[in-house]
Amino acid sequence: MSAHVDFGRRALVLRRGRIAVRLPFRPLVVCAVLAVAIAGMAVLALMTGSYQLTPGQVLSALTGRETGIVHDVVVDWRLPRVAAALVFGAALGVSGAIFQSLLRNPLAEPGVIGFSQGSYTGALIVILLVDGTYTQLVGGALLGGMATAVAVYVLAHRRGVQGFRLIVVGIGVSAMLESLNTWLIIKADLDEAMSAAAWGAGSLNGVSWDRVVIGGACIAVLLLLAGVANRPMRQMELGDDAAASHGIRVAPVRLGLILVGVALTATVTAASGPIAFISLVAPQIARRLARTAGITLAPAALVGALLCLASDHLAQHVAPTPLPVGVITVVLGGGYLAYLLFTEVRRRP
Amino acid sequence: MSATPSAARLRVESATIGYDKRTISEHLSVEIPDESFTVIVGPNACGKSTLLRGLARLLKPSAGQVVLDGADINSYKTKEVARRVGLLPQSSIAPDGITVADLVARGRYPHQGFLRQWTDDDERAVLRAMRQTSVTDLSGRLVDELSGGQRQRVWVAMALAQHTGIMLLDEPTTFLDITHQIELMELFTDLHQVGHTLVAVLHDLNHAARYGTHLIAMKDGAVVAEGAPDQVVTAELVEEVFGLRCLVVPDPVAGSPQVVPLGRDRTRRESTTHA
Numbered sequence A: 001m002s003a004h005v006d007f008g009r010r011a012l013v014l015r016r017g018r019i020a021v022r023l024p025f026r027p028l029v030v031c032a033v034l035a036v037a038i039a040g041m042a043v044l045a046l047m048t049g050s051y052q053l054t055p056g057q058v059l060s061a062l063t064g065r066e067t068g069i070v071h072d073v074v075v076d077w078r079l080p081r082v083a084a085a086l087v088f089g090a091a092l093g094v095s096g097a098i099f100q101s102l103l104r105n106p107l108a109e110p111g112v113i114g115f116s117q118g119s120y121t122g123a124l125i126v127i128l129l130v131d132g133t134y135t136q137l138v139g140g141a142l143l144g145g146m147a148t149a150v151a152v153y154v155l156a157h158r159r160g161v162q163g164f165r166l167i168v169v170g171i172g173v174s175a176m177l178e179s180l181n182t183w184l185i186i187k188a189d190l191d192e193a194m195s196a197a198a199w200g201a202g203s204l205n206g207v208s209w210d211r212v213v214i215g216g217a218c219i220a221v222l223l224l225l226a227g228v229a230n231r232p233m234r235q236m237e238l239g240d241d242a243a244a245s246h247g248i249r250v251a252p253v254r255l256g257l258i259l260v261g262v263a264l265t266a267t268v269t270a271a272s273g274p275i276a277f278i279s280l281v282a283p284q285i286a287r288r289l290a291r292t293a294g295i296t297l298a299p300a301a302l303v304g305a306l307l308c309l310a311s312d313h314l315a316q317h318v319a320p321t322p323l324p325v326g327v328i329t330v331v332l333g334g335g336y337l338a339y340l341l342f343t344e345v346r347r348r349p
Numbered sequence B: 001m002s003a004t005p006s007a008a009r010l011r012v013e014s015a016t017i018g019y020d021k022r023t024i025s026e027h028l029s030v031e032i033p034d035e036s037f038t039v040i041v042g043p044n045a046c047g048k049s050t051l052l053r054g055l056a057r058l059l060k061p062s063a064g065q066v067v068l069d070g071a072d073i074n075s076y077k078t079k080e081v082a083r084r085v086g087l088l089p090q091s092s093i094a095p096d097g098i099t100v101a102d103l104v105a106r107g108r109y110p111h112q113g114f115l116r117q118w119t120d121d122d123e124r125a126v127l128r129a130m131r132q133t134s135v136t137d138l139s140g141r142l143v144d145e146l147s148g149g150q151r152q153r154v155w156v157a158m159a160l161a162q163h164t165g166i167m168l169l170d171e172p173t174t175f176l177d178i179t180h181q182i183e184l185m186e187l188f189t190d191l192h193q194v195g196h197t198l199v200a201v202l203h204d205l206n207h208a209a210r211y212g213t214h215l216i217a218m219k220d221g222a223v224v225a226e227g228a229p230d231q232v233v234t235a236e237l238v239e240e241v242f243g244l245r246c247l248v249v250p251d252p253v254a255g256s257p258q259v260v261p262l263g264r265d266r267t268r269r270e271s272t273t274h275a
Ligand SMILES: Nc1ncnc2c1ncn2[C@@H]1O[C@H](COP(=O)(O)OP(=O)(O)OP(=O)(O)O)[C@@H](O)[C@H]1O
Pocket: B019, B022, B024, B042, B043, B044, B045, B046, B047, B048, B049, B050, B051, B090
């Protein structure tokens, strides 16, 4: 063999038949460690509660060697919630990663194109004006979020969509909707305002197996699409001209990625309300751990899953009273923003 | 030489190229001679980059067409175009935390697939491109931490790694010191001698005249003159295209036309007019 390229980072090169891939070492190890951490966290979450179990009981319940109360507690009560935290967290992590890659901005997530505020507006309208059922609430939230995202996209569209214009239009529209939301809550009576706030905090309470399965199936399809678009996405981080000259159809790929990113967050919002900040924080933590060039999806998904699971555990068992998971993730996001502010200020004196 | 005069692999046929509402070039016809080192010159904002974008299919002509290997360039699959025509854009973005070799390897994208991401060919092309641009020693460094000139050579390496028969280079020598500029010019000369077709936008008329085999001078979106350097680079043309009064004298080494600006009286020596 001739000389090898020195990438400055060790990698595993696999060449066999039609397969020739180069897997950088560090992201692989980071992913493996994250997977182990997630498994440990999941077992802990399945053990903990008013009916305390041992790791052994949890494992034998999972492998179907328990019957009776232990099986019911683990598989029917606690597992749906843990599965939801994992799947939804991964979805949020990937959703944020897609937006941060497309917009080349560590503050990007579907919220920047108005999705979060829009879905809250939709939910508020259902709660306050229609007094609808849970299904209607989910429908209203999705409709509101999607409509806002589409509106922002169209408003920012001028012969192709540019990242910066998208962010500026998104911030403007979000601010308008936020004041609308505040006005709606002020107009509401106390009960309605309470249930609106409960939904708006984002919670895994009452997430049942059927919601996990339906949401999980949607998310699995979306993650698959994101995986296929991963390479073009990374190439587009070089700028539109470079990507196009490498044979990428920039406009349709970008639109497709935006749709997948919004749909991932939308699915989570539908099942659990908006769980804030995981999509913002997970890709950045993942990037720092894996030291990859630009954004990569797999570590972001795993960090998202771990964050969501850990946040929910804190919210349920460590907080003095059980809280919605969204309350913990907001604290997490605040910490991240403070960190960004701190490092950016230090970098540009 | 080809049998028919209009058999150049890449040409523009009375095309109208521009952005959204702004038309930059109308009824533009340009031919890139095969295996030439073609240099495009012209003042800022005259449409040089726009022409390259049209040639690389980044812009679709609103009238007329760009022809690649005998067919409308828009009739090809995008990746197929990218295997035949490469473009070094005037400005690109390096993702945070990318290393030199990783960035150069990104140029291999059009040759790769979902399962074929890093073959022997890829490895060879990347090694060669890094050697040709003297960035092998920087291989494992972070692109964020390079000087402007080092970074520019890395971008050129990425374009070379794409290994296309036709390479379009938008101001490849920006940020480079004189030695690296000359090295790059000589590399381009070597490449066109082994059969690549190169098209570069350059601002240095002396380099254009000395190394280019075919010159295209543009002004306000139109081609003002094209042909061999000693026919194109004349004092009249430089004044017409750039509005600069100058003297054109033979380069003492290569004999190619050399542009010496007359400038304002103050900077002139008594004997200058006799060269
Ligand atoms: N994306 C764009 N949208 C609209 N107009 C553009 C765009 N890019 C360039 N232009 C305009 O097209 C004209 C030609 O630009 P072009 O970039 O082709 O010039 P150039 O000859 O490459 O100049 P320079 O030497 O400064 O690079 C300019 O007036 C410029 O303002």
